[in-house]
Amino acid sequence: xxxxxxxxxxxxxxxxxGIILTYIKPTFDEIxxxxxxxxxxxxxxxxxxxxxxxxxxxxxxxxxxxxxxxDRLTSYLPDEIDEISVTRDLLLITNESEAxxxxxxxxxxxxxxxxxxxxxxxxxxxxHNFELSVSGTYPQIKRLFELLEQNNYPLEVRGVELSSSxxxxxxxxxxxxxxxxxxxxxxxxxxxxxxx
Amino acid sequence: MADPSNPNSSFIxxxxxxxxxxTTASNQVYVFTLISYVLIFATLLGTGATYLYSEYVQSRLSxxxxxxxxxxxxxxxxxMKRVQDFDERLQQALQRFDNGVSIVSIFKILEEAxxxxxxxxxxxxxxxxxxxxxxxxxxxxxxxxxxxxxxSVYKLDKYEVNKAxxxxxxxxxxRSSVIDEFGGRPELVxxxxxxxxxxxxxxxxxxxxNIASAASIEEMDMVPVDEVVPxxxxxxxxxxxxxxxxxxxxQFDI
Numbered sequence: 001x002x003x004x005x006x007x008x009x010x011x012x013x014x015x016x017x018g019i020i021l022t023y024i025k026p027t028f029d030e031i032x033x034x035x036x037x038x039x040x041x042x043x044x045x046x047x048x049x050x051x052x053x054x055x056x057x058x059x060x061x062x063x064x065x066x067x068x069x070x071d072r073l074t075s076y077l078p079d080e081i082d083e084i085s086v087t088r089d090l091l092l093i094t095n096e097s098e099a100x101x102x103x104x105x106x107x108x109x110x111x112x113x114x115x116x117x118x119x120x121x122x123x124x125x126x127x128h129n130f131e132l133s134v135s136g137t138y139p140q141i142k143r144l145f146e147l148l149e150q151n152n153y154p155l156e157v158r159g160v161e162l163s164s165s166x167x168x169x170x171x172x173x174x175x176x177x178x179x180x181x182x183x184x185x186x187x188x189x190x191x192x193x194x195x196x
Numbered sequence: 197m198a199d200p201s202n203p204n205s206s207f208i209x210x211x212x213x214x215x216x217x218x219t220t221a222s223n224q225v226y227v228f229t230l231i232s233y234v235l236i237f238a239t240l241l242g243t244g245a246t247y248l249y250s251e252y253v254q255s256r257l258s259x260x261x262x263x264x265x266x267x268x269x270x271x272x273x274x275x276m277k278r279v280q281d282f283d284e285r286l287q288q289a290l291q292r293f294d295n296g297v298s299i300v301s302i303f304k305i306l307e308e309a310x311x312x313x314x315x316x317x318x319x320x321x322x323x324x325x326x327x328x329x330x331x332x333x334x335x336x337x338x339x340x341x342x343x344x345x346x347x348s349v350y351k352l353d354k355y356e357v358n359k360a361x362x363x364x365x366x367x368x369x370x371r372s373s374v375i376d377e378f379g380g381r382p383e384l385v386x387x388x389x390x391x392x393x394x395x396x397x398x399x400x401x402x403x404x405x406n407i408a409s410a411a412s413i414e415e416m417d418m419v420p421v422d423e424v425v426p427x428x429x430x431x432x433x434x435x436x437x438x439x440x441x442x443x444x445x446x447q448f449d450i
Binding site for chain 1: 229253278
């Protein structure tokens with residue numbers, strides 16, 4: 001009888017070890033994994049909630065910008081450049097300066113170029129080249145440049161060729177550059193913060 | 197014959213009236229037995245507890261997944277696109293606005309620093325990205341002295357040109373004269389030279405106050421030349437234009 005009791009005890013220990021190895025330990029490993037996943041999910045939930053809160057704040061701020069200001073921004077950097085409108089504006093500016101309009105053309109896509117400090121930045125608008133030829137007196141030409149600088153969208157002077165003519169007037173050829181908005185990102189790219 | 201009345205006459209041995217020794221049963225507990233029982237019960241309890249805890253963490257995971265889905269569904273793509281578009285447009289506009297320059301300022305600087313005996317024949321200006329302007333001018337005057345004087349004026353700290361222009365190079369100086377067809381004497385002497393100037397964009401940044409109104413520009417044109425170009429007393433090249441006997445010449449030949 002004593003020997004059979006011993007076998008029972010050995011059997012119980014063996015069963016215990018078997019249960020530990022085949023169920024408890026794998027279950028613990030699985031629980032550890034699930035807990036890690038819970039932590040990851042909690043972090044992601046916090047991130048997404050943070051993004052949503054931030055987005056709500058930004059939308060609130062955006063709504064505070066007046067329509068006039070938004071219109072001015074859109075005028076300054078429109079989605080597209082209308083070549084005819086710009087050419088017409090150049091004519092009107094030239095007339096305003098009392099210089100003589102000779103010719104205006106352009107609309108081709110250009111490169112704005114970047115200063116040394118801006119290298120690496122890809123957030124650049126789309127540049128468009130225009131050429132303007134006028135003639136006039138020195139005050140008229142200066143007035144023309146002043147009006148170009150005060151325009152409600154950028155008309156950057158990229159080059160000027162100025163020569164005096166025999167009639168006492170100056171012939172000026174101006175290379176101008178204006179800009180349109182260029183989106184560099186899509187929404188899908190920005191949702192990486194909540195994809196995992 | 198055995199006497200039945202005598203109990204000692206029987207052949208069967210008799211047990212005396214001896215008290216019986218009471219023996220107690222031994223209840224020894226072996227360590228191995230204890231371990232085995234503890235182990236089996238602990239294992240069974242641990243199995244149950246592990247199962248329950250596993251179910252609990254699974255339900256928590258499901259809760260977190262649900263929360264994340266709710267949070268993701270709360271994200272508005274169109275709002276994000278709207279904000280990003282606005283921000284990017286603003287950044288691009290700001291970037292161009294910050295690099296806005298005033299060409300009128302360049303003219304103003306040149307006006308102030310160009311002596312009135314010098315005439316600008318041609319003027320070329322090229323913008324190098326957002327770094328600087330390269331100015332190339334072809335100038336004409338009536339003597340080498342005026343050329344030297346102009347060079348010294350360009351180098352004076354007193355004038356804006358010295359603060360704005362990072363590099364000045366005057367070269368290609370040549371002299372020509374028109375011969376009087378009757379007397380054969382030189383009638384008009386012309387000295388032409390070219391000037392190459394580099395103007396950093398930071399020196400001519402567009403500011404409201406930098407831009408004079410059209411009226412003030414016209415007034416500026418009428419400022420007497422001797423106020424615009426005072427003659428340095430200490431400079432070895434210093435000679436007034438009167439000393440040089442030069443007549444007024446419009447800088448742009450207008």
